[in-house]
Amino acid sequence: MDAPSPKTADFDDLRAKLTALLGEKGVVGDAEALAPFLKEQRGRYAGQAPFMIRPASTDEVSQAVVLCAEAGVPMVPQGGNTGLVAGAVPFAADGAVLINLGRMARVRVLDPTDYSITVEAGCVLQDVQAAAEAVDRLFPLSLGAEGSCQIGGNLSTNAGGIHVLRYGNARDLVLGLEVVLADGRIWDGLTALRKDNTGYDLKHLFVGAEGTLGIITAATLKLFPRPRETAVAFVAIPTPEAAIDLLARTRAASGDRVTAFELIPRIGLDFALRRVAGIEDPLAEPHDWYVLMELAAGQSDGGLAGVLEDLLADAHEASLVIDAALAANERQAAAFWRIREGLVEGQKFEGGSIKHDVSVPVSRVPVFLERALTLVREMVPGIRPVAFGHLGDGNIHFNLSQPEDADREAYLARWDEVNHAVHSLVVELGGSISAEHGIGYMKVAENAHFKAPLEIDMMRSVKAALDPQNLMNPGKVIAL
Ligand SMILES: Cc1cc2nc3c(=O)[nH]c(=O)nc-3n(C[C@H](O)[C@H](O)[C@H](O)COP(=O)(O)OP(=O)(O)OC[C@H]3O[C@@H](n4cnc5c(N)ncnc54)[C@H](O)[C@@H]3O)c2cc1C
Numbered sequence: 001m002d003a004p005s006p007k008t009a010d011f012d013d014l015r016a017k018l019t020a021l022l023g024e025k026g027v028v029g030d031a032e033a034l035a036p037f038l039k040e041q042r043g044r045y046a047g048q049a050p051f052m053i054r055p056a057s058t059d060e061v062s063q064a065v066v067l068c069a070e071a072g073v074p075m076v077p078q079g080g081n082t083g084l085v086a087g088a089v090p091f092a093a094d095g096a097v098l099i100n101l102g103r104m105a106r107v108r109v110l111d112p113t114d115y116s117i118t119v120e121a122g123c124v125l126q127d128v129q130a131a132a133e134a135v136d137r138l139f140p141l142s143l144g145a146e147g148s149c150q151i152g153g154n155l156s157t158n159a160g161g162i163h164v165l166r167y168g169n170a171r172d173l174v175l176g177l178e179v180v181l182a183d184g185r186i187w188d189g190l191t192a193l194r195k196d197n198t199g200y201d202l203k204h205l206f207v208g209a210e211g212t213l214g215i216i217t218a219a220t221l222k223l224f225p226r227p228r229e230t231a232v233a234f235v236a237i238p239t240p241e242a243a244i245d246l247l248a249r250t251r252a253a254s255g256d257r258v259t260a261f262e263l264i265p266r267i268g269l270d271f272a273l274r275r276v277a278g279i280e281d282p283l284a285e286p287h288d289w290y291v292l293m294e295l296a297a298g299q300s301d302g303g304l305a306g307v308l309e310d311l312l313a314d315a316h317e318a319s320l321v322i323d324a325a326l327a328a329n330e331r332q333a334a335a336f337w338r339i340r341e342g343l344v345e346g347q348k349f350e351g352g353s354i355k356h357d358v359s360v361p362v363s364r365v366p367v368f369l370e371r372a373l374t375l376v377r378e379m380v381p382g383i384r385p386v387a388f389g390h391l392g393d394g395n396i397h398f399n400l401s402q403p404e405d406a407d408r409e410a411y412l413a414r415w416d417e418v419n420h421a422v423h424s425l426v427v428e429l430g431g432s433i434s435a436e437h438g439i440g441y442m443k444v445a446e447n448a449h450f451k452a453p454l455e456i457d458m459m460r461s462v463k464a465a466l467d468p469q470n471l472m473n474p475g476k477v478i479a480l
Helices: 011-022 031-038 058-071 123-133 149-156 239-251 266-275 305-316 330-347 363-379 406-414 417-429 444-450 451-468
Strands: 075-078 097-100 107-111 116-120 172-179 186-189 215-223 228-237 260-263 289-297 325-326 355-358 384-390 395-401
Touching: 011 058, 011 355, 011 384, 031 097, 058 097, 058 172, 058 186, 058 239, 075 149, 075 215, 107 123, 107 289, 116 123, 172 384, 228 239, 228 305, 228 330, 239 260, 239 289, 239 305, 239 363, 260 266, 260 451, 266 289, 266 330, 289 305, 289 330, 305 325, 355 417, 363 384, 363 395, 363 417, 417 444
Parallel strands: 075 097
Antiparallel strands: 107 116, 116 215, 172 186, 172 215, 228 289, 228 325, 260 289, 260 384, 355 395, 384 395
């Protein structure tokens, strides 16, 4: 699996050929224009590329891939560049061309009867949601970066977000894909079929592959009926254990109409209250833990708020709920959701933060939190953990703000050590070291450490079969 050395590749010649193919608009080499596309979200690594191309059609992607492959030059596909594991930028040693899909943003087919939509990879998630809404349908994938992340990136990272509990993650929302393979061939796997058992389900190889197996150029996605009624509550709970009971009760009492169940710690709310404009505490007294829950129903018979109110009253009787605020209208519901979004924003002002995106079986979240909080407090006295996230999926963003008086760089220098300790606990509890952000470059070594050798072997076999020259996003997901 030797890739031709990128050092010997003639970038000038390749650039001239790609400019002839894509036009001046399709090739960006100016350092200033390129800079934002080489910056990864967390700022931990510096990206570098000789230039970026911006193809406008599947044929252009295909022909560009052929030219790069002939020159032995690796390629890094990029969507909205909102990924959190340094997957969408090339690094100096890669000598790779950046392929940004942003110009491929057309809705090709919108079919409310089949409950499906076919979009190009560069469609921004929010635009796909809006296109579905325009025909009275729902595309349920929803996450904080939805105003800039793109469908190609969402599928390539198998994105999760706030509605996984009810609708599944990106993998569950895809019916078909169009992919440009590493040698430039176009696989037209676009279909709106709900059933097709004709052998290996190839689309799932590319979902979550983070651009290491080919470039997704279009996708057919599932749509759903739009909810007619939602009910949102901000609920103070005595302990995370109580939240697990509350989730089970809520699922049962609502006929499994829970669409979101998010854990929020007091410290996260405090950071947001301090730093983010427009955030208010919905409850009179402070509490250690909260859940933000949302129910949604297909009919607008007005019953959902009553269901929520009754079940919260019962849960209060059972000491599972200390206090709760029910959103009386959409504005109030949005204000509750603003708290959830403000957790990330607020933490940015609190110095360095060591991040984890982990999952454990839902029932083990409380034991994970108890042990992980003790662990990191012992490792770094004064550390300020903000453990929040998609509790209904067992997915906790275990993000650790530095001690107030610590030196930021010295604290962040302990990132790998702290990650490893937390990940070891996660694996001991039967969990995953990456619940929804993927592996990218950031977690390659950790993944290799924790994943079974046979699984890494199988992944290498798939990679070798689809990208024998190791030209697609080399160095990401698995080391060869
Ligand atoms: C504020 C914020 C909130 C977030 N919340 C969530 C969340 O709740 N849940 C969640 O899962 N993630 C979340 N993320 C992470 C990120 O938004 C998702 O991973 C998103 O799916 C990435 O999409 P993107 O278009 O930005 O992809 P990029 O960052 O551009 O790329 C991500 C990976 O996919 C590859 N790729 C991109 N496009 C293609 C393509 N067309 N073909 C093949 N490979 C491709 C890249 O090479 C890279 O490896 C959040 C990020 C931010 C900044």
